[in-house]
Amino acid sequence: MDETxxxxxxxxxxxxxxxxxxxxxxxxxxxxxxxxxxxxxxxxFEVEPGNLLGTRWYPTFDLFGMLPLLLGSVLVTVxxxxxxxxxxxxxxxxxxxVAPNWAREIxxxxxxxxxxxxxxxxxxxxxxxxxxxxxETLGVPTGLTAFTGALILAYMALPTIISxxxxxxxxxxxxxxxxxxxxxxxxxxxxxxxxVPAARSGIVTAMMLGMGRAIGETMAVMMVTGNAARMxxxxxxxxxxxxxxxxxxxxxxxxxxxxxxxxxxxxxxxIILFLLTFVINLAAxxxxxxxxxxxxLR
Amino acid sequence: MAKIEITDLNFYYGDMQALHHIxxxxxxxxxxxxIGPSGCGKSTFLRCLNRMNDTIPGxxxxxxxxxxxxxxxxxxxxxxxxxxxxxxxFQRPNPFPQSVFDNVAFGPRVLGLTRERDLHELVEESxxxxxxxDEVKDDLHxxxxxxxxxxxxxxxxxxxxxxxxxVILMDEPCSALDxxxxxxxxxxxxxxxxxxxxxxxxxxxxxxxxVSDWTGFFWLGKLVEFDATQTVFTRPSxxxxxxxxxxxxx
Numbered sequence: 354m355d356e357t358x359x360x361x362x363x364x365x366x367x368x369x370x371x372x373x374x375x376x377x378x379x380x381x382x383x384x385x386x387x388x389x390x391x392x393x394x395x396x397x398f399e400v401e402p403g404n405l406l407g408t409r410w411y412p413t414f415d416l417f418g419m420l421p422l423l424l425g426s427v428l429v430t431v432x433x434x435x436x437x438x439x440x441x442x443x444x445x446x447x448x449x450x451v452a453p454n455w456a457r458e459i460x461x462x463x464x465x466x467x468x469x470x471x472x473x474x475x476x477x478x479x480x481x482x483x484x485x486x487x488x489e490t491l492g493v494p495t496g497l498t499a500f501t502g503a504l505i506l507a508y509m510a511l512p513t514i515i516s517x518x519x520x521x522x523x524x525x526x527x528x529x530x531x532x533x534x535x536x537x538x539x540x541x542x543x544x545x546x547x548x549v550p551a552a553r554s555g556i557v558t559a560m561m562l563g564m565g566r567a568i569g570e571t572m573a574v575m576m577v578t579g580n581a582a583r584m585x586x587x588x589x590x591x592x593x594x595x596x597x598x599x600x601x602x603x604x605x606x607x608x609x610x611x612x613x614x615x616x617x618x619x620x621x622x623x624i625i626l627f628l629l630t631f632v633i634n635l636a637a638x639x640x641x642x643x644x645x646x647x648x649x650l651r
Numbered sequence: 652m653a654k655i656e657i658t659d660l661n662f663y664y665g666d667m668q669a670l671h672h673i674x675x676x677x678x679x680x681x682x683x684x685x686i687g688p689s690g691c692g693k694s695t696f697l698r699c700l701n702r703m704n705d706t707i708p709g710x711x712x713x714x715x716x717x718x719x720x721x722x723x724x725x726x727x728x729x730x731x732x733x734x735x736x737x738x739x740x741f742q743r744p745n746p747f748p749q750s751v752f753d754n755v756a757f758g759p760r761v762l763g764l765t766r767e768r769d770l771h772e773l774v775e776e777s778x779x780x781x782x783x784x785d786e787v788k789d790d791l792h793x794x795x796x797x798x799x800x801x802x803x804x805x806x807x808x809x810x811x812x813x814x815x816x817x818v819i820l821m822d823e824p825c826s827a828l829d830x831x832x833x834x835x836x837x838x839x840x841x842x843x844x845x846x847x848x849x850x851x852x853x854x855x856x857x858x859x860x861x862v863s864d865w866t867g868f869f870w871l872g873k874l875v876e877f878d879a880t881q882t883v884f885t886r887p888s889x890x891x892x893x894x895x896x897x898x899x900x901x
Contacts, residue, residue, distance in 0.1 A: 454708070528745035532807070535703055537735030537814060538761045546757065551748050 389627060393620030400614065410582040410596075412605070412615040421582045422622065425595035426629075428585045429499050429578065430568045433506035437567075438560055440507070441514030442549075445559075448515070449522040450544050461519070468512035476576030479505040484577055491592055497579030499595040505573045510563035517562055521555020522548060554640045561637030565630050568599075575600035598622045654679035654818065654848040655700060660714035662695055662704070669695045671873045673714070677865075679817075679848045682840060684859035684880065686852075687869030688895070693852045696869070697820050700850065701737040702730050718818070735762070738816035742823040744803035746795035746810070751778075751787050754795045754806055758814035773813055781809035782839050801832025805839065812843070819843065821851040825858065837862050856896055860884050868892045 397405070400417050407418030448460050483504055484496030491500075525548050533543030549556070579594025582601070587593075602619050609616045653676035662670035670692045677683050685693040698704045700716060702723060715722045723733050735758070746754050755774040764770060774791070778784040783805040787793070795806055804824055811819060821840075825833040840849060840862050853859050859866055859880065866883040868876045868891075876883060876892045887893045 526745070528741060528743060529747055531703065531706070531741065532745045532747065532810075533757075534706060535701060535734055535739040535741075536758045536761065536810065537731050537733075538757075539731050542761050546761065547747055 386627070389620060389623050393617060393622075393624045396614065396617035396621040399617065408584045410601070412609075412618060415614065417614070417618050419598075419622065419625070421584045422596055422598045422601050423625070424585050425499070425578070425582070426568060426597040426599070426626075428591065428595060429502045429506060429574060429597055430564060432500065432503035432591065433510060433567045434560065434564055436503060436507035437510040437514055437563055441511050441559065441563065442518050442556060444511070444515045445518035445522055445556075446544060446549070449519050450540075450548065461516075464512050464515050468516070472509065472570060472573040473576070475505055475509060476573035479573060479577035487592075493592045495579060495594060497577055497594055498592050499578055499585060500591050502574045502578035502595070502597070503591075505577055506567045506570055509570060509573065510567045513566050514559045514563040517559035518552070518556050521552040521559065524555065525551045557640045558637045561633050561640070565633045565637070568633070569626065569630055571597075571599035571603045575603055580604065598626050602626075653677055654719065656717040656720075657700075658715050658717070660696075660699060660712070660716065662692070662699060662713075663711040664707070665709045669872050670699070673874050675867060675874060675877055677848060677850060680845060681864040682844050682849045682851060682862055683865040683867065684851050684853055684863035685867045685869060686854075686856065686859050686895075689854070691869040692872040693867075693869045694822050697739075697822055697850060697852050700818070700820055701734050701739055702728075703734075703739065705730065735814050736816055737818040737820060738811035738814065740804070740807050740811055740819065740821045740824045743827050744800055744807055746798075746803050746806050748794070748796055750792045751795050751798070751806060752791040755809050755813050757810060762814060777809040777813040778806075780812055780843070781805045782835065782842070783809055799832070801828050801835060804828060804832070804836060808836075808839065808843075812847075816847070818848045818850070821849065823852050823854060826854060833858070856884075868895065870895070 396417075400415075404415075404417055405419060407416060408420055409416045409418045410421055444464075448457055448464070452460060479501060480497075484498075484501050486496070487493070487498060487501050487504075488496030529547050529551055530543055533547040534540070538546065574597050578597065578600065580596045580600055581594035582596040583590075583594070585591070585593070585595050602622050605615070606619055609619060655675075655677040657673055657675045657677070660670055660673040661668060673696060685696065687693050695704065699712060700723075704710050704712070712724055714724075716724060718733070718736065722728075747757065749757075752774055755777050756770050759770060759773050764773070775784065775788075778787065783802060786802060787798070787806075795803065798806060804827075808819075808824075825836050828836065837858065840851070843849060844864075851859075851863065863880045866876075866878065866880040867874055868883065868887075868889075870891055876887060876889050878888070882888075883892060884896060887896065893899075
């Protein structure tokens, strides 16, 4: 009797401990979000909408046009995904479906290691190797361009895309592959018509997660995109410098007077970034959720 | 002449020999049942006939399997073509997570048939022959995995016959099904027997006795007895066969 009570007491303690930890970590995230809102929201009332939606970002002259930054982020991210997605899915297919077992054992951990390279190292790599290469091969005045940033971002998003897509392919039951092969489909036909469609929702998730990683990346992008806050609307703007939202916050936060409009503007950028990544992650989560629900029926 | 002529077939998983000197003549347009306890090699044997064992690393085959006089293990054999001629239905129904239509159209599409009208005709005909048409004709674009297990298995049969194979291998096709669905598959097999050479692996003695014309009894990787079903079930020539059939061994 005594012993049971003791165990119950211990159980209660552990349970409450875990609950406190869980609730507080959610709480901290909430507090960060609140802080972001408190510092950033007033900005939207301080500056008139015309200025906010303008095309010029010159905080020293009270010009806070965010469009060039937003478009800069979108441009770099979209191009990066355009490069990373086909490469990542193709690599995942190779690793899971084509490579022999021993190669898979080597490649999988190697790809996961790639995800751990600090972004400043990649930025360094981009600055000293990729940028000159871009400048020389394309004959543009500077190698620090949106395209260079997209290349580095693509490289950074690749490990995420590959490992999540690979997991999705791995989750496709062997019986589908057997059925495809037994129907007289070639290995490639089986992969392309059976396995990849069956893993579709996981591949979409991989894309979303890679995109979330790309849009939030700061350091590498700041080092290689040239950081000129101009509207990337011309046809050749891909090969000219741009500035992303993340790079703006990182570059200017250190020099800004606390409480000034400029300071609030940077927090407002933070809010926009937060919302963007939130929407992307939500989309990713909903595809995962859909898959689970369907899985539950089987 | 036999449709499939197996001579001195040995099969190895790594160092483990799973089949020993199998010899068998499988007649066309009849049903041949393979019975025996779990792990006796009958499924392995079945998968030798369309070279599905090739997909398992570390396996090795000796001996010959002649399909219409051609050795399917001869170098240069087109395995993809072989598997189109020798279709397979698996133990657990495994329709693709696609629509009913796309499942049946899979094989023809892979073979290069793209005209929508031809595909429609072929899908309808295959579903008719698999006795599933009446149950799915109202919604060919429903998710195949929402069908009942019995319907799924008939869908898999429809998918297999859509590429017009000559031989159909069935690996315990009813073991995941309820008695009514099992009966439906058996009736379907009797119907298909008129056009195809069918081999079925089964754990169900009554099923073998009901549907098959020939029965092979496997024991520890050896083919103990192979004869007309009638003979095997009434006057087996081996003591082991008799013990197994009557439930005293296995």
